[in-house]
Amino acid sequence: MYKPTIGLEIHCELKTKTKMFCGCANDPEERHPNVNICPICTGHPGCLPTINKEAVRKVIKLGMALGADIPTVSKFDRKNYFYPDLPKAYQISQYDQPLVNGGVLKGIRLERVHLEEDTARIAHSSQLADYPKGEKPASLIDYNRSSMPLMELVTKPDVTSGEQAVAFAKELQLILRYLDISSADMEKGQMRVEANISVSKDETLGTKVEVKNLNSFRAVSDSIDFEIKRQIELLEKGEKVVQSTRGWDEKKKETVLQRLKEEAHDYRYFPEPDLPPLDLAHFDMDGIRDEIIELPQQKRERFMSEYGLNEEQVNILADSMESADWFEHAVSEAKALNETINTQAIYNYFISDLRGLMKEAGVGLDAIKVDPFHFAKIIAFVTEGKLNSRLAKDILKEMFETGSDPEEIMKAKGLDEALSAEAIQTAIEEIIAENPKALEDYKKGQVNVLQFLVGKVMGKLKGRANPAELIELFKKILE
Structure with missing residues (x-):
């Protein structure tokens, strides 16, 4: 029986106004190439970097939320390698003194969390719709992303399956969003997952294979499960697993060889000479800790005990902090109108009816015309027998379309008079x-x-x- 051993490396772009080591705008949504650039982030000789304090604070905040250790001193290092998207021919990263050590999430121990700068973006002419016809094929570089603040979280090899890896990554994504550290949108490349996978029959670790740049939860799950199966089949045939870096082919649903795996010494890490060690005593640790709001798991547990919702229901609510807050506001308004209102009824109308209308219209909570107070009124009218469920849904739909007060709608329809x-x-x-x-x-x-x-x-x-x-x-x- 083979035992899989998996460690994850997760990169996330941080939500800061400026880049990691310069004053250029950190704008992932910018579509015009090479506008948010300067001599520092394009690697001109003699330009000195300056550390983005807000990026440091955000990584410390994540570490605190995950129960990690925050050292008194951290430092940056140069990771040396050549690639066209790296203008300096080295990346400023962290090697042996990261900002965060340890921590745990969903039973998976963390090795570290460190800060680094992102690379530029390479676009091939074959991928560009507006590339001039007749021009020779080329690869173009957009330096807007160069030196954007990037957080890398590394786990211990505690993961054993693709399903467990996805559960971990989803929970991390939620926490990053709750704490306003990163939007962590995988479709936009704001969160990227890499998996280090090996299999063995005993406690000794097998040969590690890294699968890089997984940009969806399905890709994370499928690639890990495929790679486990591939390695087991090799060993069963008496062949060796070669240490390498592989990618995920979404169409073929298989991992593909990219290159032989580099070791840390291949990057020739050494302390960044242009940045002094970072004395974290200068940071207001208590102030950062005070910014840590109720986390997703804490919210789930409270909703179950306070509102009597089941595990599936609290998972649906906690998957969006905006939804959870809106629902809780609606509960508060409803209870103020009528203490006997069943929280389950509020949940059902919110998830099945209101969110159903939102899905049809393709809008989020921030764009709807229904507010929690008027939504609560509808539930109160149903509870008090002034409306039945069918009429309540019809009125809610009209509220959604017009933003009208439910009482005004009822009056216009002749439904406001009490039946004798x-x-x-x-x-x-x-x-x-x-x-x-x-x-x-x-x-x-x-x-x-x-x-x-x-x-x-x-x-x-x-x-x-x-x-x-x-x-x-x-x-x-x-x-």
Whole structure:
């Protein structure tokens, strides 16, 4: 039986106003090439870097949130290698004194978290729609990304499957978003995963293979599971696993060889001579710690205990801090209107109905016209029997489209007047008189006919009555 051993390296672009070592704008959304550049981030000789303090603070904040150790001193190093997207022919990174040591997330121990600068972006002419026809094929470089602040998180080899790797990466992504450290959008390249994978039959580690630049959770899962299977098949045939770097071919669903794996000494790391050691005593550690808000797992646990929601429901809510906050605001407003309102009802209308409307319209919570207070009013009206579920959904849809107060919509539809007991009684008697066959069927024991009669009354009363109460009234009259 082979045992997989997997360690992850996750790179995330940090949300800062400026780049890591210069004052150029850090704007991942910039579509015009080579506009956010200067002599520092394009590697001109003699230009001195300056450390981005906010980037340092964000990495420290993540370390604190993950229960890691923050040293008193950290330093930057030069990682030397040649590639066209690296204008200086070295990358400023961190080698033996990172900003963060240790920590744990979802049972996976962390080795370290360090800061470095991103590389430039290479675009091949074959990939560019606006590349002039007839021109020779070329590779072009956009230095807008060069020297953007990049965080690298390295785990211990505690991961054992693609599924576990995805669970870890998703939780990290959530934390980065909750703490406003990174947008961590994998589709935009703001979060990239690499996996170091080996298999063996005993406690000794097998030969490690690195799979690089995995830009979706599905790619993370599929590539790891494929690589485990590939290595086991090689060993079963008596062949050796070669230490190498591989990529993931999404179309073929297999890893492909890119190059033989480099060791750390191949990069000739040495301390960055243009940057002094970083004395972290100058940072307000208590102030950074105070910025750490309720994390996703803490929110899940509180929602389960406080609101009585199940694990699946709290996972859906906690997957977006905006959704969780909006839902909680709606609960607060609803309870203020009527303490008897069931939180489960609020959840159902929010997830199934409101988010369903949002999905159809292709908008997020920040763009909708419904606010938590007016949303809560709808739930209160249903709880108090002023609206049935069908009418509530119709009114919610109109609120979504117009932003109107639900009471105004009800008034315009003639639904704001309370139904008297006499009006309900009269409607029931009229429906019974109009449907003699249904009455006969009921007397013959066909109790399901009650639903038909209730539906008729609801139509006559424009949906304002409570169906459960109508059933009881019908039973009293018919029996």
